[in-house]
Amino acid sequence: MEITVKIFRYNPEKDQRGNYVTYKVEAHENDRVLDVLEYIKGKVDGTLSFRRSCAHGVCGSDAMRINGRNMLACKTLVRDTGANITVEPILGLPIKKDLISDMEPFFDNYKKMLPYFINEDPIPENGRERLQSQEERARFDETTKCILCACCTTSCPSYWANGEYYGPAAIVSAHRFIFDSRDQAADERLNILAETDGIARCHTAYNCTEACPREIKVTKAIGEVKMAMITGKLD
Amino acid sequence: MTTKTRKLSLKQRGMMSFETQMWIFTRLSALAMYALILFALIGALVMGARYQMNLADVMRWAFMPNVSHVQSTNIPDLAPWMTIFWKLVAIALLLVATAHGVHGLVVIADDYIASERGRKIVRFISMVMMASMSLMGAYIIWTS
């Protein structure tokens, strides 16, 4: 079928601001939006730029706004978008070119969460694994799925208002460690999140949860971190 | 394999921060307002509002149990509505609502203002606002 794709274009070396260009191309309904973009880049306009790698929703490269909502281009099929597709970069990060945003601020926020396992105790004497029950493991399973695609953070109205907010993705990363029974730095992370630009900036707008391509219940994870802060209970 | 519970102290979990405290205050004050409103509503019904007041007037009283909110109704005897008790309830509701509302404004401002200085100014204005609103409101309630 023929589809109409309206794409946000911006060339930093020529344009003062972005504009929209419309392309009419042939596509199959089982094509991914990413396939459509690849086709346009390959056959219509080679200058179109976007990030991609895995092409099946596990690397987090190609978050963009498709028909007004954050998604991964490789996980969105033409079948679901219909014949009119608008593709724009994610909101709230500087734009480098076309659909490519500057991800540095996003990763900076992630890095503030001490996003690594901290346990200063010596490893078990026999050199084997630290034990963890299946329930303890299940406690943070959901947030280990995060691929740092930024769909959530760049859909959050609080983050749009203020890029200093750490954003849902960072809190998801914090959640992954705070609720890991083997980790020992929950207190440090909670104290970082208790700052003004921390978790208080979340007003349960819920855009993040809807945007997450890994179907992480982001708002719920944030809520759990808030309650951990209030009650001090980590299980 | 057994699971051991992990618990953090107040300080460890960030409960000492202004934001966390205000977050919990916002929820608790919301519940408190519900409780006070419900209380005023029941009070009004007990005092005979069912026969002498229309819905709008009852709601007005419920949201702020201040006698001036019933003066324009058909209630024949204002005495039970004018007690110090109700004045205290009204003032409590006022204080909770002002604190909640003004902090709400701070939250909104914090969303948009990220500079250290800007936030300090907002905090200052909000303190002034909260104090003046509370004083003026309490004065009106007390003298009405």
Added chain:
Amino acid sequence: MGLKRDVSLAAGLRYRGPAGYLTFILHRIGGLGMGIFITMHILASFFGGRFGGTLNGIYEHWAFQVFIYFCVLFHAINGLRITILDLWPKLLDYQTEAIWIEWAVFIPLYLIAVYVIVRVGAGG
């Protein structure tokens, strides 16, 4: 080089967010609306006179009443939902259902209120 991070209100509002986004916006409007109303009311009562009279005139106008009633009712009902979900994060699994319930409670109550206000306001 590059475009700055720039999220205008219009761009933000154009985002096709789900139901939670709408309630968030309305909650904010509600809170602000009530704040404005209460401030006006206190100032009017405190200062009285012509100044008070003018303010009174504004917020007693039926159109303002329709607005403020929306603010109060929506903020209160939505606030209760937020409070409950916040304090029991497990219930966030039922966020969508919670919003449906919320609208189911809000719409009839608000319609009745509007009906009363407009009837009174229109002098009927």
Added chain:
Amino acid sequence: MAKVHQFEVIVVGAGGAGLMAGLYASRGAKTAIISKLYPTRSHTGAAQGGISAALGNYEEDKPEWHTYDTVKGSDYLGDQDAIEFMTSEAIDAVLELEHMGLPFDRTPEGKISQRPFGGHTNNETGKPVRRAAHAADRTGHMILQTLYQQCLKNEVNFFDEFQVLDFIMVNGKAAGVVAVELATGELHTFHAKAIIFATGGHGRIFEVTSNAYAYTGDGAAILLRHGVPLQDMEFFQFHPTGIYKLGILITEGVRGEGGILINGKGERFMPKYAPTVKDLASRDVVSRAIYTEIKAGNGVDGKNYVYLDVRPESVNKFAALDGRTNPDGSPYNITGEQVLAKLPDIIDFCRVYLGVDPITQMMPIQPTAHYTMGGIPTNKYGEVVVDDKGTTVPGLYAAGECACVSVHGANRLGTNSLLDLVVFGKHAGLRAAEYAKQAEFEKMPEDAESASMSNFEALHNGSGRENAFDISNELKQVMFEDVGIYRNEKDMAAALEKVRELQKRFKDVKVTDTGKVFNTELLNAWELGNLLEVAEVVAVSALNRKESRGGHSREDYPERDDKEWLKHTLVTKQNGELKIHYKPVVITKYQPKARVY
């Protein structure tokens, strides 16, 4: 002028192998990791099933069995000393990942959980053993995240979104690399004493593949141009279960959990091909079985796909027939919820891309190009070895999928790649740092980046008669069809012809984007150049090897020929010509014998 940076050790690539190497190197030397993708976007994150180690957390298991299984899996082409080294390090490697915080699934006692995988057996009974340690079906994702996080914790230097274009050798020693910063288009030279390549594979030479767009064989192609040989490039693994047409991988774990393959007639066909382990036979065996079924007209609706069935009722039915039991001896039984809990991502892929719910429907699958067994030849310390005498290039290392140690031989056993990354990544990192401590910086040539510059200029100045997108598609198609699962002289010769024609046509490609910032068109075109180069090596190596072994199955030479071909292929490029050499296989304990599952 290019910007210049100086580090003792440079790691190219930030996948599992690169991060592990960087982590270890940074403990002993000033290290930086350069990657064309943000580290967390690397393809290691796509790995699903698990990482193997004879932990024996459920039932008895030993490194020796792991060694034998790997040797057998490799169709005896793997170097047995390297394999022994890897399997003996495996347990500690996996435990180390756990100590770094990797959230493995757990056994009821709280130990690391393991699942069965193709080719993992108890050598005494021949029964499958649970050897693949896993974190749901995103083990690779968790390894990648965990290693990246540890690198952040240890403050390793990163150059994210820098694409390495060239390698600089001075006096026969590694001296540096040239890279382009994607965000500015500027060239940077990185001056180093030791360089570790960990750039991943080149699956993008095939049409149906589970591999990422980024899998363009950059590292292999760059080194090939500098006279380094590529080893065993004819061996490419086709994974039996890719989503029909898209190639997206459905992990072997599905069959580990009891899934079975069903042909168009509704029959389970694997018992015909592997009577003992059936659906859990080694990958090459299963891929060929599927293809044979399809060729015999047993594909679904006569098309080129079959079904993978993990519906609980089918699983339970066949588990009962096979007499499969739980560890405690009770009959194996699984519910829809358990399938969902163990394989959430797979279920999600099927729902999104196929509109199929695996719990109630069967999944249409076809073999998909999956893993590069061959690559840059190295020894077990990651040192690049350029001939059959063990000669190394001082300061040059490789690890991960781009390297060929060779532990995978002619066919990689599932879950051995992740193990390869962490074991050899670690040793490459250690060795590189050790080397850098005693070596001097070589003097960099003045015009280090000129070759890359003229390369780019050529792409800009092409006549524009040809379109890169078309060339790339034609390449993928011909490689998949003619140098794919089944190969023969005639088709491969035609394919090689075609690849060379495409190489010529590539010279007429023109890059229209003249900008500097994120000029992805230019970089993709450069990558296509690498693909063409690597594809030629694959075709030449495959055409040359006149036997069938592991992932290399020839219709015209269907038997394995140990007398003639128990040796590694090495291909070098001299003045644009490919030359073939050989290297003996290291055999320690296990003499080749027929491979039956």
